[in-house]
Amino acid sequence: MFLETRQVVKSFQGFKAVDALSVSVTEGEILGLIGPNGAGKSTFFSCLTGDLQPTSGEILFDGKVITHLAPEHRARLGLARSFQVPLTFEHMTVLENVMVGAFLHTRDVRAARAKAQQVVDQVGLAAMADTPARGLGTPNRKRLEIARALATNPRILLLDEAMAGLTPTEVKSAIELVRALHAQGITLIIVEHVMEVIMSLTHRVVVMHQGRQIAMGTPHEVVNDPQVVSAYLGKRAARAAAGAS
Ligand SMILES: Nc1ncnc2c1ncn2[C@@H]1O[C@H](COP(=O)(O)OP(=O)(O)OP(=O)(O)O)[C@@H](O)[C@H]1O
Ligand SMILES: [Mg+2]
Numbered sequence: 073m074f075l076e077t078r079q080v081v082k083s084f085q086g087f088k089a090v091d092a093l094s095v096s097v098t099e100g101e102i103l104g105l106i107g108p109n110g111a112g113k114s115t116f117f118s119c120l121t122g123d124l125q126p127t128s129g130e131i132l133f134d135g136k137v138i139t140h141l142a143p144e145h146r147a148r149l150g151l152a153r154s155f156q157v158p159l160t161f162e163h164m165t166v167l168e169n170v171m172v173g174a175f176l177h178t179r180d181v182r183a184a185r186a187k188a189q190q191v192v193d194q195v196g197l198a199a200m201a202d203t204p205a206r207g208l209g210t211p212n213r214k215r216l217e218i219a220r221a222l223a224t225n226p227r228i229l230l231l232d233e234a235m236a237g238l239t240p241t242e243v244k245s246a247i248e249l250v251r252a253l254h255a256q257g258i259t260l261i262i263v264e265h266v267m268e269v270i271m272s273l274t275h276r277v278v279v280m281h282q283g284r285q286i287a288m289g290t291p292h293e294v295v296n297d298p299q300v301v302s303a304y305l306g307k308r309a310a311r312a313a314a315g316a317s
């Protein structure tokens with residue numbers, strides 16, 4: 073298994089935000105992770121990347137136990153995420169923000185700049201490369217967040233609501249970007265409330281509710297699962313999603 077969690081728990085003062093979650097991802101897969109607000113999706117991502125230490129349980133990546141590795145060490149192994157609330161250096165330009173990611177693998181400024189330029193081009197931010205980040209609107213901030221993660225050369229990329237707040241046209245181009253990343257060999261886990269994105273991109277979906285996994289299957293299977301409909305989707309949204317796939 074490429075990435076695997078075993079009974080991962082994350083408690084905050086006794087409250088289990090993630091409750092015994094065992095999830096595995098195969099190399100080359102696009103896994104969807106869905107569930108209502110507060111289900112524990114972002115907390116689970118933080119446990120995977122080391123931004124939070126799990127309370128208990130084990131995490132394995134590419135055959136190695138990484139449960140207690142520092143975030144930077146995990147990033148070097150090829151784990152990267154985009155944050156739901158972007159971590160942007162507002163006074164720095166787009167290119168400079170992305171260079172921060174590239175410095176994970178090099179200390180050479182020219183090499184970092186070249187890498188950053190390449191991913192800035194790929195995510196469609198070339199025209200904004202020299203714009204200070206504070207001048208960006210939501211869609212470009214989302215792109216910048218993905219670019220920063222891509223600059224670390226991930227083998228697996230965790231996208232946390234990377235398409236929230238985008239117009240339907242912007243969502244379409246973001247879907248194309250994810251397809252391109254997948255085609256270049258990156259494994260992905262996608263957290264997204266936009267069901268159209270989940271239905272069209274993912275191979276398999278894990279559904280979380282109150283920290284636990286309540287369903288797992290193909291996108292079609294989960295939107296037709298009565299537990300998923302009642303805990304998260306609601307009947308109308310489930311029918312719409314099933315129709316869109
Ligand atoms: N640092 C923290 N301290 C205390 N409680 C927290 C902390 N981080 C998250 N929580 C709680 O853990 C639960 C899961 O939160 P999380 O942000 O992981 O949910 P989510 O599934 O990502 O939700 P959303 O779809 O709204 O982004 C929530 O009840 C949240 O309030
Ligand atoms: Mg979240």
